[in-house]
């Protein structure tokens with residue numbers, strides 16, 4: 001977009017924006033980006049009220065970690081038989097660790113959380129944010145008049161993380177925040 005372009009953006013309560021009208025100096029309409037309610041609802045399925053990205057959680061049943069763990073598990077088949085042989089055959093003691101790796105892979109592959117919008121978090125059992133945000137009628141903590149609060153039930157690390165995420169969402173909007181993090185590991 002050049003410096004001659006005039007933008008008129010509308011912001012709503014959720015922090016998302018949509019384009020009301022964009023024209024250049026010659027009064028030509030330019031559509032840059034439109035975010036719909038549907039987009040926002042889809043994003044909400046992935047982001048918890050605390051801001052953590054359920055979509056990238058190892059426990060999320062529709063997430064890449066579960067999906068690729070299942071694929072890897074299927075592809076490895078009965079690899080344990082070969083792992084034992086490869087210790088000597090390839091002179092690689094690391095293959096002795098295969099049973100532990102297999103257990104971990106199995107753990108990832110059977111994870112089945114449907115996300116914070118649908119069920120209580122399976123990782124952070126003391127989380128108070130989910131219920132609290134419902135009672136407050138907000139989708140994310142940054143939309144709450146009491147944000148930031150001490151009512152999260154989080155440990156120090158998670159608390160800081162949640163605050164920073166919510167500040168960022170407030171700053172740039174939920175849609176833009178999601179664009180920023182959607183392909184990044186949450187770990």
Ligand code: SF4
Nearest residue numbers: 054057113116121122
């Ligand atoms: S609700 Fe908790 S366990 Fe489930 S996907 Fe989200 S962060 Fe992971």
Ligand code: SF4
Nearest residue numbers: 132133141144147149
């Ligand atoms: S009171 Fe705290 S935990 Fe509850 S919605 Fe507001 S900011 Fe989030």
